[in-house]
Amino acid sequence: MASDRQIWRLARRPVGSVTEGDLVLRTEPIPDLAEGQFLLQVIYLSLDPTNRIWMSDMEQYMPPVAIGEPMRGLVAGRVVRSRKAGVAEGEIFSGFGLWADHLVTGGQNFSRMDLPPGVPLSVAFGVFGLVGPTAYFGLLDIGQPKAGETLVVSAAAGGVGQVVGQLGKIKGCRVIGIAGGPEKCRFIVDELGFDAAIDYRREDVGARLDALAPEGVDINFEQVGGPVMEAVMGRMRLFGRVALCGLISGYNDTQAQTVPAPWTRLLMRRLTVRGFIVTDFADRWGEAVSALGGWMAEGRIRTRQDVRPGLERAVAHLDSLYTGGNFGKLLVEVSPDAPRT
Amino acid sequence: MASDRQIWRLARRPVGSVTEGDLVLRTEPIPDLAEGQFLLQVIYLSLDPTNRIWMSDMEQYMPPVAIGEPMRGLVAGRVVRSRKAGVAEGEIFSGFGLWADHLVTGGQNFSRMDLPPGVPLSVAFGVFGLVGPTAYFGLLDIGQPKAGETLVVSAAAGGVGQVVGQLGKIKGCRVIGIAGGPEKCRFIVDELGFDAAIDYRREDVGARLDALAPEGVDINFEQVGGPVMEAVMGRMRLFGRVALCGLISGYNDTQAQTVPAPWTRLLMRRLTVRGFIVTDFADRWGEAVSALGGWMAEGRIRTRQDVRPGLERAVAHLDSLYTGGNFGKLLVEVSPDAPRT
Structure with a gap:
């Protein structure tokens, strides 16, 4: 198992488009697990228009990412080590994480993903995320x-x-x-x-x-x-x-x-x-997931994802959102989305 | 009983503040009553900010008053002649009327006012209008x-x-x-x-x-x-x-x-x-009148009216709305509000 991780940190507030240099990719040791925490290997990082807001100091709906801190992002990943009761290796979680290939969490802002049969993680995460x-x-x-x-x-x-x-x-x-x-x-x-x-x-x-x-x-x-x-x-x-x-x-x-x-x-x-x-609408999340899942199962809602490889290219991928270069929900495949059984 | 009436007609669309000349006061014969109509002697004319909108051709929520037509206004008045079943002389009606001292209506856009004991017409009309x-x-x-x-x-x-x-x-x-x-x-x-x-x-x-x-x-x-x-x-x-x-x-x-x-x-x-x-909210008017009447009876809602004499000064009175010259609901007393028994 890896002992280091790749992680993007915000180096300065971007002016205009985000460029490399605004964020820097670091290799850092994976933090040790404390009791009650688990280690997630990130499979998908969601890139969303709002990411640009978090990098700025414009008026926004949660605190911006501080300079020097890891960049915030929605992720889906697999538990590879756990010191938290009720969380087992191999389980899939999604939630507010980091632009990183591994992250340690106590599970706050994360929830377990139970994938309907036949639904790829990219679709479930892309749509239900x-x-x-x-x-x-x-x-x-x-x-x-x-x-x-x-x-x-x-x-x-x-x-x-x-x-x-x-x-x-x-x-x-x-x-x-x-x-x-x-x-x-x-x-x-x-x-x-x-x-x-x-x-x-x-x-x-x-x-x-x-x-x-x-x-x-x-x-x-x-x-x-x-x-x-x-x-x-x-x-x-x-x-x-x-x-x-x-x-x-x-x-x-x-x-x-x-x-x-x-x-x-x-x-x-x-x-x-x-x-x-x-x-x-966090308290009604289940309602949305259930309704959307039903319509997707009936084929009444279909989606196209734009899945791209490489955490190291995250900044370039993100920029495509603002130029219209993406086509559907933009995800970075950070680790291989191995078939699950 | 009068055979003529005073009535304001819109002569041209005002530019900026309304001035005399934009509206003209005419003396005209009171129209004859057709079957199903009644003649209202106007006691109060309500002057409202929205009057200015109706005189203009700006985007608005009902058709503007056409050039040459009588100016539209909310009025309260007393029935002085009736050819409409169920409408008796002496009854008080309010509704969408004209800037005039008498008007003939079939009762569309008018409703009978049943005044609570001790409530002056100016207050009831001003508040509930x-x-x-x-x-x-x-x-x-x-x-x-x-x-x-x-x-x-x-x-x-x-x-x-x-x-x-x-x-x-x-x-x-x-x-x-x-x-x-x-x-x-x-x-x-x-x-x-x-x-x-x-x-x-x-x-x-x-x-x-x-x-x-x-x-x-x-x-x-x-x-x-x-x-x-x-x-x-x-x-x-x-x-x-x-x-x-x-x-x-x-x-x-x-x-x-x-x-x-x-x-x-x-x-x-x-x-x-x-x-x-x-x-x-027209379909819920009764709810508002009932609730407001209750609070007024309890003294929890009090209002100050700004009642001014003289239909012939309506244009000058109206202008005070846009300069902050009024103090409370602005009404023109068109005919004396005789004590009712």
């Missing part, structure tokens, strides 16, 4: 979709967006996805069953919305911010809902979001805008 | 106040603001009112029991909020927009709610509201912003 519950609570609780309504989701081919759109279809909505590039646009319509796609790189989002949804938008599942958000916000219908999930277009910005505040429209059209972070 | 239900639904449904939370209400000495603050106290909130001038500030604290007041004309609203509510604001009952709104929005707490009731500071503007969009804050603090118009 954060992405699926984010889509589930954001769309169903905040978006309040009703049959016949028009739902727009930005970053539609991303991990969350894929699930949001399919949930919208399950609820009887007309679903328009906004994504970058023809391949993603084809995928969400042909493979996932969205009603329409808008390629924000090649098309005038506002004009296309006017054509596709001349009566306007009932629900905006907002992940992007910037001009795409502005185009959708200007077309919200009476009593529309905006699930404010992310503003990724601005996470690398050094200035605040510049989308004008449509206060008059919010008032006159009686819109509801609600910001949320999926962990706000 | 629009102001009370606006405060009731906006604060209780959208604001979701919880004991111990901090509530900020702008235009706090106005018709809606007075009720919002007292409802907040009933619900156990710490209530900070923002008003213009020492007299209004004293009134809301000394007479209505608000915990604190901020005089936006003389004080730095942001600095005073920092001093009065160092932990931030849970509920913003927003009526004003502009810099006052910006100061409050920048100080919202985690899971805060914004009941977006009005944006009066901008109703005379020729440009859109310029308060920056705090999208990042909305997301990170998981705020909810919801625009509303009181008529959205």
Whole structure:
């Protein structure tokens, strides 16, 4: 068994895009296990838009990662040594961990993953980790979709967006996805069953919305911010809902979001805008996993993962999130995902 | 009985403040009553911030008043002639009417007012007309106040603001009112029991909020927009709610509201912003009137009305709403409010 580990530490706060040098990869001894702890060999590291927020000192929803500390990330891994009662070698856990190939934990912020038969760990972790519950609570609780309504989701081919759109279809909505590039646009319509796609790189989002949804938008599942958000916000219908999930277009910005505040429209059209972070719904996690698992088993929710090798390339992989270079939920395969029996 | 009436017609869309000439006062014959109609002698005309919106062609929640048409307004009046079964002379009705001393209606958008003993018509109409239900639904449904939370209400000495603050106290909130001038500030604290007041004309609203509510604001009952709104929005707490009731500071503007969009804050603090118009809650009007009537009977909600004589001065009276010249719910006494038996 390894005695050293690879671990990324935050060296300084990035300005603009994250570059190597902002984080540094170290080889360090694996800490000894205290009583009540276990050692996890990380199989998958989830890379998420919010990682960039944690590196910054912008206003955020949990303390940022301190300079010099290991970078925080959602991981799934296998127990390779345990001094904690009830935790056995070989079990799979996921939770808030580190950008590292091994980590020691007492189990706080981790939970055991019981994989349904035939479901790969990458899918279960990718969907049930954060992405699926984010889509589930954001769309169903905040978006309040009703049959016949028009739902727009930005970053539609991303991990969350894929699930949001399919949930919208399950609820009887007309679903328009906004994504970058023809391949993603084809995928969400042909493979996932969205009603329409808008390629924000090649098309005038506002004009296309006017054509596709001349009566306007009932629900905006907002992940992007910037001009795409502005185009959708200007077309919200009476009593529309905006699930404010992310503003990724601005996470690398050094200035605040510049989308004008449509206060008059919010008032006159009686819109509801609600910001949320999926962990706000932690006490209802089981509900989301159970419902999503059911729909996945029925084939009504399918997802595409973007699994990439190499913890040592994590910074480059992360950057693809902000340039639209990923295609589906982005995971780093840190250790081989050996077949399980 | 009069055969002519005085009636205000919209002559042109105002630019900036409303001036005489935008509306013109005409003497016209009172229309004949058709079967099913009755003639109302208007006692009170309610002047409300939203009147300015109806005169404009800005985006709004019902069709604007057309050029040449009578100006729309909420009125209370006495039936002086009736050809409608079940409607008798002397009965009091209120509803959506006109800026006129007499009007003919079939009763659509009107309802009979049964005044509790000892309650003057000006109070019943002022509070139960629009102001009370606006405060009731906006604060209780959208604001979701919880004991111990901090509530900020702008235009706090106005018709809606007075009720919002007292409802907040009933619900156990710490209530900070923002008003213009020492007299209004004293009134809301000394007479209505608000915990604190901020005089936006003389004080730095942001600095005073920092001093009065160092932990931030849970509920913003927003009526004003502009810099006052910006100061409050920048100080919202985690899971805060914004009941977006009005944006009066901008109703005379020729440009859109310029308060920056705090999208990042909305997301990170998981705020909810919801625009509303009181008529959205029309099916629950009785609930509001009943609850407010009970609290008024107990002396837990008191209100100050600003009753002014003279339909012919309606334009000047209206303008005071936008300059802070009114003090409490603004009503024009169009005909004498004779004692009723």
